[in-house]
Amino acid sequence: METGGIMNRIGPQEARQALVQVAGGREIIADRAVAPWWYHLGIGLSLLWAFAAVSIGWAWIPYGVIIGLLVGPLLFNLAANHVTGISLDRYHATPGARRISVRAGAALPALIVLGLALEWGADLRGSMAVCGVVMLVITIVAGRRIDAALVRDLGRRA
Secondary structure, eight states: ETTEEEEOOOOOOHHHHHHHHHHHHHHHHHHHHOOOHHHHHOOOOOOOOOOHHHHOOGGHHHIIIIIIIHHHHHHHHHHHHHHHSOOOOOSSHHHHHHHHHHHTTTHHHHHHHHHHIIIIIIIOOOHHHHHHHHHHHHHHHHHHHHHHHHHHHSSSOO
């Protein structure tokens, strides 16, 4: 750090204290990064609604998309950020969380294609809703694993 042409140097003791403060801050953030108990359930229910709207009927599909894919997740994210006191993209904040969310996220288009093929192609009514229940379970399970990855990755010493 340079001030007016003079280099300010800190000693080993000050450097150790600074590292201790950084580590303490990382632990605080790691503890706050865990989503509230209702967060993953809410995101999963939003996705379930988006899927189920297709099974209910054509007129409900726009509501499923708007509420289930846009408004619901947005509101749950805002509420979780407010409750935890930090704002982060839980699904991509760390490499561990990103790996889990990419793997779990691959289920979304696969379940959409499967559900539509069964619902409209095979005329099996309710197939999209069943795929929505599967997506709900995947969202909750992956969400808990993402929380654990966030704590592990954010709490790790620099």
